[in-house]
Amino acid sequence: MAEGTPDLKGMVEYVSKALVDEPDQVDVQVVQGDRTTVYELRVAETDLGKLIGKNGRTIRAVRTLLSAAAAGSEERPVLEVLE
Secondary structure, eight states, X not given: OOTTOOOHHHHHHHHHHHHSSOGGGOEEEEEEOSSEXXXXXXXXXXXXXXXXXXXXXXXXXXXXXXXXXXXXXSOEEEEEXXX
């Protein structure tokens, strides 16, 4: 990671662990593409509802944070929640 580049994987992990009941079950994998970087997020099955939130509000907020943190860089982050 270059100096001054935000640690987006770490940020997704940190925020997700703060939202769930089983933080040890949070796993973030990064898949680098040409123009996009996909962050694959896995949490315990019992925490999926908490992470997604009512009408998807919570996960939408996490995605907004991710996009804001990547602003100014060439990277286009995509956050996917996997079951």
